Amino acid sequence: xxKVTLDTIRIETFDSALLLGSQYEYTNxxxxxxxxxxxxxxxxxxxxxxxxxxxxxxxxxxISGFLKILFAFQPSMIDTTQVxxxxxxxxxxxxxxxxxxxxxxxxxxxxxxxxxxxxxxxxKTLKPTVFPVVPRLLNRLYDAITSKVQQQGFMAKxxxxxxxxxxxxxxxxxxxxxxxxxxxxxxxxIQEQIGxxxxxxxxGSAPISSTVLETCRxxxxxxxxxxxxxxxxxxxxxxxxxxxxxxxxxxAPAPCALVKLGDVPDLNYYAKDGKGEIRIKGPCVTKxxxxxxxxxxxxxxxxxxxxxxxxxxxxxNGTIRxxxxxxxxxxxxxxxxxxxxxxxxxxIRTPVAQQVYVDGDSLERWLIAVVVPEPDVLMEWNEKQGxxxxxxxEICEDEKAKEFVLSELHxxxxxxxxxxxxQLILSIxxxxxxxxxxxxxxxxxxxxxxxxxxxxxxxSTTADGIEISxxxxxxxxxxxxxxxxxxxxxxxxxxxxxxxxIFVAATSWSSFSDFYDYEHLNQTASLIVLHxxxxxxxxxxxxxxxxPLRDPSSMEFQKLRWETLFNHWVNKGVARSKIVLSxxxxxxxxxxxxK
Numbered sequence: 001x002x003k004v005t006l007d008t009i010r011i012e013t014f015d016s017a018l019l020l021g022s023q024y025e026y027t028n029x030x031x032x033x034x035x036x037x038x039x040x041x042x043x044x045x046x047x048x049x050x051x052x053x054x055x056x057x058x059x060x061x062x063i064s065g066f067l068k069i070l071f072a073f074q075p076s077m078i079d080t081t082q083v084x085x086x087x088x089x090x091x092x093x094x095x096x097x098x099x100x101x102x103x104x105x106x107x108x109x110x111x112x113x114x115x116x117x118x119x120x121x122x123x124k125t126l127k128p129t130v131f132p133v134v135p136r137l138l139n140r141l142y143d144a145i146t147s148k149v150q151q152q153g154f155m156a157k158x159x160x161x162x163x164x165x166x167x168x169x170x171x172x173x174x175x176x177x178x179x180x181x182x183x184x185x186x187x188x189x190i191q192e193q194i195g196x197x198x199x200x201x202x203x204g205s206a207p208i209s210s211t212v213l214e215t216c217r218x219x220x221x222x223x224x225x226x227x228x229x230x231x232x233x234x235x236x237x238x239x240x241x242x243x244x245x246x247x248x249x250x251x252a253p254a255p256c257a258l259v260k261l262g263d264v265p266d267l268n269y270y271a272k273d274g275k276g277e278i279r280i281k282g283p284c285v286t287k288x289x290x291x292x293x294x295x296x297x298x299x300x301x302x303x304x305x306x307x308x309x310x311x312x313x314x315x316x317n318g319t320i321r322x323x324x325x326x327x328x329x330x331x332x333x334x335x336x337x338x339x340x341x342x343x344x345x346x347x348i349r350t351p352v353a354q355q356v357y358v359d360g361d362s363l364e365r366w367l368i369a370v371v372v373p374e375p376d377v378l379m380e381w382n383e384k385q386g387x388x389x390x391x392x393x394e395i396c397e398d399e400k401a402k403e404f405v406l407s408e409l410h411x412x413x414x415x416x417x418x419x420x421x422x423q424l425i426l427s428i429x430x431x432x433x434x435x436x437x438x439x440x441x442x443x444x445x446x447x448x449x450x451x452x453x454x455x456x457x458x459x460s461t462t463a464d465g466i467e468i469s470x471x472x473x474x475x476x477x478x479x480x481x482x483x484x485x486x487x488x489x490x491x492x493x494x495x496x497x498x499x500x501x502i503f504v505a506a507t508s509w510s511s512f513s514d515f516y517d518y519e520h521l522n523q524t525a526s527l528i529v530l531h532x533x534x535x536x537x538x539x540x541x542x543x544x545x546x547x548p549l550r551d552p553s554s555m556e557f558q559k560l561r562w563e564t565l566f567n568h569w570v571n572k573g574v575a576r577s578k579i580v581l582s583x584x585x586x587x588x589x590x591x592x593x594x595k
Contacts, residue, residue: 033057039290040093040231051290052231054093061283062093062234063101065256073242074223077130077200082107085128085195087119093235094204098132120193127195131222135208136348138201138224142212143351145190145219160186167218172245178221190219198222200242204229207322207345210247217245226250228320232299232306233257234284238320249319256284260305261314264326267339269311277326278312279305332360338367346416352377352408373405414499441483451490455500465501465526466491481515488524501526505582511568518572528574530565531582 031037037059039051070078084102086109088095102109110126112119123131149160163186170180177183178191188196198220204227217224228250229237237259240251253259261276269275285306288296301307311324325341332338340358347356347369355372375392381404382388382395395401441447454466468487488502504525510516511530521528569579 031056033060038093038096040091042231050292050295052286053288053290054231054234054286058234058284058286059097059100061256062097062236062254063104065236065254065284066097066101066239068255069239069242074200078105080106082130083126083128083197084109084130084132085112085123085126086110087112087116087122088132088134093231094132094229097235098130098202102130123195124192127197129197129199131194131198131200132202135203135206135212138203138208138212138216139349139351141194141220142215145215163187164218168214171214171217174243174245176217176221176223176243183221187219187221191221194220200225202227204250207250209349212349213247227254228278228310228322230306230308232286232308233280233282234286236284237278237280240319246319249315249321251320252318253320254284257282258305259320261312262301262305262307264311267311267324267326267329269324274314275323276311278308278310278320278322280308281305332366340367343367343369343418346413346418347371347409349416350408350412352405369409371405371409378405441487444486447483447487447490451487451494454491455494465503467503467505467529469505478515481517485517485520488520492524503527503529505529505531507531511565516572518569518574522574522578525578527580528569528578529580529582530569 033056035056036053037056038054040054041049041051067078082102082105084098084107086095086099090096090099099109107130110122110128112122149157152160163182167180167182167187170176178187178196183191191198199222201216201220201222201224203224208226213224213226216222223242225240225242225244226249227236227239229235236254237257238251239254240246240249258281260279260281261271261274262279263270264277269277279301281304286299288299299306309326310322311326313321313323315321325339329339338360340360343358344356347353347358352374353371354374357370358367359370360367373392373396378392378395378401381401382390385400387395387398390398441450468484484504488504491500491502494500502525504521504527506516506528507530566579566581570576
C-alpha cells in the first residue's frame with residue numbers, strides 16, 4: 001500500500017516520499033566557513049545590546065577546541081550514552097555549543113519543563129551525565145548541603161566531616177568519581193538529588209569560590225571544570241583541565257584561542273606584572289557587531305585582539321584568574337576608581353542575597369548597594385527568631401532583619417578583603433581636646449579600659465574601622481605624640497577576630513605642630529584624613545584668623561593651602577595613597593555669599 005486516505009488525513013509510506021523527492025532536482029547549498037551562522041545579541045548589561053556576528057568557522061573552531069580537550073583528558077565521554085539536561089537559554093552560545101557537540105556524538109538531550117521550580121524533579125527523572133551549570137546554581141547546592149549537615153546530630157556531623165576530609169584528600173590528588181566507600185556510605189543521597197549519574201559539570205559566566213567548588217566536587221562526585229569566554233569569542237576562550245584539582249582560576253587558553261594581557265593604566269594593571277586586560281585572538285573570535293562599524297572598531301586593539309574588558313592575572317602555571325572589570329568603572333569624589341561589578345560578585349556569594357546592585361556617583365565619596373534578599377533564608381531566619389507567620393515584605397521591614405542581612409554582607413566582604421571604600425566604616429569619636437586626651441589616653445590603665453570599650457563597640461556593630469580625630473586643639477607636646485601612638489598600638493594589638501582599620505583625622509593646626517610620629521602613622525594607619533575646620537569656623541573673622549570663604553585671599557596663607565598641607569605629610573614620609581583631603585563648609589560661612 002502506497003497511499004491511504006482517511007477523510008482529510010493522507011498517509012504516505014517512506015518509500016513513496018523518496019520516490020517523490022527523486023523526481024525534483026535540487027542544489028545542496030552548503031554554507032561557507034565565512035558565512036554568518038547567527039547574530040547573537042549581548043545582554044546589554046553594559047549598554048545597548050549589540051548583535052555579535054558569528055560565522056560557521058567561529059562555531060566549528062569553538063567545538064573543535066572543546067573536543068580537543070575532551071579527547072586529551074576524558075575520551076570515554078565521547079560516545080552515544082551521554083545525556084544532557086537543557087535548561088539554560090538556547091539564545092546563549094554556551095548552550096548552543098553544548099547541543100552541537102553532543103548531537104555530534106549521537107547523544108541524548110532532555111529539556112526541562114520550563115519552570116525552574118520543577119528543575120530538580122526533571123533532573124531526577126532524566127538522570128543526566130552532562131550538566132552545564134552557572135555558579136549561582138552551585139552556590140545553591142552548596143548552601144543546601146551545608147544547611148542540611150548543620151541540622152544533623154553530633155554523630156552524623158562527625159561521620160560527614162570525616163568522610164568529607166577523606167574524600168577531599170582524594171579529590172586534591174586528582175581522583176574524582178562516585179565509586180569510593182565514602183560515596184556509597186555518605187554522599188549517595190546528595191548525588192541522587194542531581195540524578196546520581198552526573199560525570200561532567202561545566203561552569204562559567206562568573207567566578208566561583210574555592211570552598212563551593214571543592215565541596216561540590218567532593219559531594220557530587222562529578223568532574224567540575226571552569227571556563228571563560230564571551231559571546232564575542234563564540235563562548236570558549238579558556239578552560240580548566242579535567243582532573244585538575246586546583247581552584248581559583250578559569251584555566252589556560254583553549255586550543256581555539258590565543259590570549260594575551262594588555263595594559264590598563266587607569267587601574268594600575270600592567271602586562272609586565274602579569275596583570276592586565278584579557279585580549280583574545282583566533283578562529284573563534286567574531287568579525288564584529290551587526291551594522292555597527294564604530295563599536296566594531298573599538299572592539300579590537302591595534303594587533304587585532306578582542307578587548308574583553310575583563311582584567312586577568314596570568315598565574316605561574318599559565319592559567320588565568322579574573323580579578324577585575326575594566327568596562328564598568330567610575331571615580332568617586334576622593335579620586336578612587338571603583339569597579340562595582342567586582343563588588344557585586346563578592347556580595348552575591350552570600351546565601352542571604354539573591355541579587356545585588358552596586359552604584360555610585362563621581363560627586364560623592366561613597367557607594368550604595370541595592371540588595372534583594374533570598375526569601376528562603378529570610379523565612380528561616382524569621383522562624384528562628386520566633387517572628388510568627390509574616391510575609392516577606394513584613395520581614396524586610398523588621399530592623400533586626402536588616403541588621404542580619406547587613407552582617408552577612410559584612411562578613412563575606414571582610415572574608416574577600418574588599419578595601420575600605422567597598423566596606424563599612426564606623427567613625428567613633430569626633431573632636432578631642434588635649435584635656436580629654438590627657439585624662440583618658442594619657443593614663444595606661446584608663447586607656448586600656450577605653451580601648452576595651454571601643455573593641456566591644458566594634459564587635460557589636462558591622463564597622464570595620466575606627467577614626468581617631470584630633471581636630472579641635474593642636475598637638476602641643478611630645479606627650480600628645482606619645483598618647484596617640486599608645487592608643488593606636490593598643491587598638492592594633494587588641495585581641496579581635498577581624499582586622500580593625502585605623503583612620504587618623506587631623507587639621508592644619510595639628511599637622512604643622514610637628515608632634516606627630518609620622519613613621520609610626522605610615523606603618524599603622526589605613527588613611528590620614530586632613531580636615532580644615534578653618535573653612536567653616538563659627539568665630540568672627542580676624543586679621544590673624546580669616547575664614548577663607550569670607551576672605552578668599554587668605555587661601556594664600558601657607559597653612560591653609562591644600563597643596564602645602566598635602567605636601568607637608570608627603571615630605572614627612574607618609575605614602576601619598578594614604579592621604580585624603582577633606583573640605584567641609586558650614587551654612588554660617590556661606591551666609592554672606594548667599595546674601
